[in-house]
Amino acid sequence: AQKITQTQPGMFVQEKEAVTLDCTYDTSDQSYGLFWYKQPSSGEMIFLIYQGSYDEQNATEGRYSLNFQKARKSANLVISASQLGDSAMYFCAIDGYNKLIFGAGTRLAVHP
Amino acid sequence: DVKVTQSSRYLVKRTGEKVFLECVQDMDHENMFWYRQDPGLGLRLIYFSYDVKMKEKGDIPEGYSVSREKKERFSLILESASTNQTSMYLCASSFRYDREGDQPQHFGDGTRLSIL
Numbered sequence: 001a002q003k004i005t006q007t008q009p010g011m012f013v014q015e016k017e018a019v020t021l022d023c024t025y026d027t028s029d030q031s032y033g034l035f036w037y038k039q040p041s042s043g044e045m046i047f048l049i050y051q052g053s054y055d056e057q058n059a060t061e062g063r064y065s066l067n068f069q070k071a072r073k074s075a076n077l078v079i080s081a082s083q084l085g086d087s088a089m090y091f092c093a094i095d096g097y098n099k100l101i102f103g104a105g106t107r108l109a110v111h112p
Numbered sequence: 113d114v115k116v117t118q119s120s121r122y123l124v125k126r127t128g129e130k131v132f133l134e135c136v137q138d139m140d141h142e143n144m145f146w147y148r149q150d151p152g153l154g155l156r157l158i159y160f161s162y163d164v165k166m167k168e169k170g171d172i173p174e175g176y177s178v179s180r181e182k183k184e185r186f187s188l189i190l191e192s193a194s195t196n197q198t199s200m201y202l203c204a205s206s207f208r209y210d211r212e213g214d215q216p217q218h219f220g221d222g223t224r225l226s227i228l
Contacts (some may be wrong), residue, residue, distance in 0.1 A: 034216030045219035
């Protein structure tokens, strides 16, 4: 069975600094995908970034990048130059044949 | 832009009532999903559907049923609502896995359901 572990219930960061949100996963599949979502207090889930298990380069999307270490089974999200609007819950998820398995999430607070 | 629309943002019902949560997507996605979200537990999959009239149980299907009569619409039904079904419910949709590999799921805004 696949599993996602996010060990940081909450994190805070100063505005304009970088922050890393941890995610480790467990899977027996050879091919899989990892996703990060952001959930602001308004409730909607916003897709941020995707990493395929066979992708040789770490994924990047604007200020978001994914530090993918396959041997360690980790897929940490790095947010550079944090903004106040980045304050939200962040969820890591792994793709399991058309289904997503989510972690418990990390609440990020960005302080001015 | 992908649009996933849930019929209600907030809903209050009484125990024993039959409750319908509706979800519509406009991107011709094959897959549709219903999750519930509770603090500290993340999102848990209730049911999903990969085609019209097809449905698969997720991790917590007990007390729920679903209906997918049309490709764009996926309904979640609480047959006899109970207080432990008070939660945030999120609908999502995506293309099928075998279309260009992994596909992100796109979510609606969620329905906060309270059962009194």
